[in-house]
Amino acid sequence: MIQFRVRSARAQQVLETAPYDRWVLPDGEVRAEFHCRINGFLVRFPGEVDFEIEAETLAVKAWPVDAENALIAETLFKNAITPILVNHQGGLSLHGSAVSCEGGAIAFLGISRSGKTTLAGAFAKFGHPFLTEDVIELVWERDRYWVQPKESELRLFRDSADFLMGEQENWQHDDEKQSIETSDLLPFCENAVPLCGVFILGDDEPNEISLAGLEPQQALAQILPHSFILDVEDKQRLKSHFSRLGDFAQRCDCFSLDFPREYSQLEKIVDQICQLKLERN
Amino acid sequence: MQLDAKFKTSDNAVSREVSGEMVLLNLESGTYFGLDTVGSRVWQIIEESPVALSIICDQIESEFDAPRELIERDIMALATDLSSQGLIELETD
Numbered sequence: 001m002i003q004f005r006v007r008s009a010r011a012q013q014v015l016e017t018a019p020y021d022r023w024v025l026p027d028g029e030v031r032a033e034f035h036c037r038i039n040g041f042l043v044r045f046p047g048e049v050d051f052e053i054e055a056e057t058l059a060v061k062a063w064p065v066d067a068e069n070a071l072i073a074e075t076l077f078k079n080a081i082t083p084i085l086v087n088h089q090g091g092l093s094l095h096g097s098a099v100s101c102e103g104g105a106i107a108f109l110g111i112s113r114s115g116k117t118t119l120a121g122a123f124a125k126f127g128h129p130f131l132t133e134d135v136i137e138l139v140w141e142r143d144r145y146w147v148q149p150k151e152s153e154l155r156l157f158r159d160s161a162d163f164l165m166g167e168q169e170n171w172q173h174d175d176e177k178q179s180i181e182t183s184d185l186l187p188f189c190e191n192a193v194p195l196c197g198v199f200i201l202g203d204d205e206p207n208e209i210s211l212a213g214l215e216p217q218q219a220l221a222q223i224l225p226h227s228f229i230l231d232v233e234d235k236q237r238l239k240s241h242f243s244r245l246g247d248f249a250q251r252c253d254c255f256s257l258d259f260p261r262e263y264s265q266l267e268k269i270v271d272q273i274c275q276l277k278l279e280r281n
Numbered sequence: 282m283q284l285d286a287k288f289k290t291s292d293n294a295v296s297r298e299v300s301g302e303m304v305l306l307n308l309e310s311g312t313y314f315g316l317d318t319v320g321s322r323v324w325q326i327i328e329e330s331p332v333a334l335s336i337i338c339d340q341i342e343s344e345f346d347a348p349r350e351l352i353e354r355d356i357m358a359l360a361t362d363l364s365s366q367g368l369i370e371l372e373t374d
Contacts, residue, residue, distance in 0.1 A: 216299040221313045224306070238308050239295045246297035246304070 002085055003059040006073050010063040012050060015042070021232050025112050026203070032080065034230070041230060043081065049073045051081050053230070058085050078151075079134045083228040088237065092138045092244055095226045098131040098147045099123035100189040101274060104196030105147040107136050108257075109226040114201040115261055118160040121186060122266035125164050128274070129189035130154065130182070138248070144194040145252065153179045154186065163263040195252060197276065198223070202258040209269055210258040219254035220246055282357055284338065287372040289331035294368040296324060307367050314366055319345060320359055331372035334360055 019033035035042040040055035049072060050063040060081055062073040083093030096109040097120035106123070108116040117133050124130040132150040139146045154164075155177040161168045165185050171178060182188035200214070200222045214222065223245055231237060255276075259269050290296075293309040303321040305314040316324055319341060326337050338352050345352075363369040 215302075217302045217304045217315050220297065220299050220304045221315060224313060232308070232311070235293075235295075235308050238306075242295050242297055242306055246299050250299055 002082065003057065004062070004077055004081075005060070006062045006064065006070055008063075009066045009069070010050070012044065012046070012065055015044070019044075021229075031112070034232075036233075043084075045072075045076055045080075049076055051077070053081070053085070058088070060085075080228070083135045083137065084230045086137060087228050087241060088230045090240065090244075092140070092145075092248060093228055094136045094138070094223065095134070095228065096136045097133045098136050098193075098195075099128045100131050100193045101128045101196070105131055105193040106273065107147065107195060107198045108201060109136075109198060109223065110201030111203065111225075114203060115259075116201060117154055117156060118164075119201075119266070119269070121154050121156065121160060121164045123270055124154075124182070124186040124188075126267060126270045127187075128270070129187040131189050131193060138195065139192070145248070146192040147195050148192050149188070149190050153181050155179050159263075163266075197273075198252050198254045199257040199273065200226075200254065202256060204258045205261055206258050207260055209260070209265070209272055210256075211272065212256050214254040214256055216249040216254070219252075220249035222256070223249060223254070282334075282361055284335040284353060284357070285333050286360070287331050287333045288327055288360060288364070288369045289372045290324075290328050291368055291370050296328065305363075305366075305368050310367060312366060314363070314368060319355070323356060323359060324363075327369060 015035055017035045019035050021034040023031040025031050030046060033044045035044065037052065041053045043051040043053065048065060048069050052061045060077065062077060064070045064073045086093045094109055096107050097116045098105050098107040099120050108119055110116045120130045120133060131147050133154050135150060137148040137150065139148060157177055158168060158171045158174050161180055165180065180186065227241065227245060229238070229241065259265060293307050295306050295308055296303050302318065303316040303324050305316065305324070322341065322344065323337055326332055326340055334356055338356050341352050341356065342349055360369065
């Protein structure tokens with residue numbers, strides 16, 4: 001159990017250290033910066049929250065920049081800090097979304113804004129309940145990876161929400177994601193489901209759906225960027241993490257997936273993936 | 282690069298065998314590198330202990346059916362690639 005506290009609001013001071021790692025979005029925006037501290041780490045989400053992680057106990061304190069960001073601190077703790085700490089402690093969390101299908105759970109990995117959540121939403125809309133968004137926590141048990149269900153909401157841009165649920169009336173900002181609760185229209189699966197396939201979304205936008213199986217060694221290289229790592233300088237931990245991902249790549253059927261980012265194509269993509277008749281690992 | 286050059290694996294390199302082939306990761310740069318069957322065998326030989334490229338060529342020649350000239354050319358090219366990726370280093374002792 002990770003100890004977590006949200007502290008009172010605090011402005012983000014200029015840090016004297018250079019970040020040892022960064023999360024950068026496709027448009028170049030820095031999403032997070034990782035800094036070393038005397039007794040641990042500071043993870044900064046610029047303009048939102050600073051997280052201080054104590055190295056020994058992994059206790060986390062969040063310092064939102066203002067009261068409005070207190071809720072964001074809770075969300076970031078759940079969706080970014082917790083998976084980092086899970087992996088740091090020998091677990092396996094990946095950045096992506098997952099749904100439950102006939103043969104088991106299907107996971108979608110990809111960089112931010114590559115369409116993972118909309119695709120998971122489309123599966124839910126067409127009868128395959130969604131399991132998790134943003135973070136896929138995997139537990140190896142009884143010779144299988146089990147995808148853990150997380151949260152019963154999806155964070156979507158307005159156009160995706162309109163497609164999945166019908167026109168949205170009360171949308172605050174058209175250019176920002178908003179949380180959509182699961183419902184009969186977007187069902188949620190409440191139980192852990194054994195993983196049967198992993199789809200790694202590319203950033204191409206082809207005219208046709210492109211789906212290809214990946215050899216485990218190719219899969220390992222492609223999965224690595226979608227895992228969460230706290231300390232890129234802790235070589236022993238990195239080696240263990242690499243080894244766990246190697247096991248994962250060998251045990252799961254992995255595919256590369258590119259598709260036209262058009263809502264009219266999503267049902268076809270769902271059908272095509274479901275027809276693969278994936279088997280539980 | 283000469284065939285008598287002796288190489289060792291870098292401290293920043295980590296390898297993982299996946300389905301019979303090696304995937305290498307440079308922990309410093311975060312770049313990864315996949316090796317085919319022969320490349321994987323070369324990596325194993327270097328990983329055992331620092332070794333000259335000519336010795337690696339001898340070993341590969343005894344294990345795989347290929348002309349010596351081709352083996353030498355491929356091993357030199359592979360060593361150049363691995364070295365430029367920071368995965369192996371020249372042994373100077």
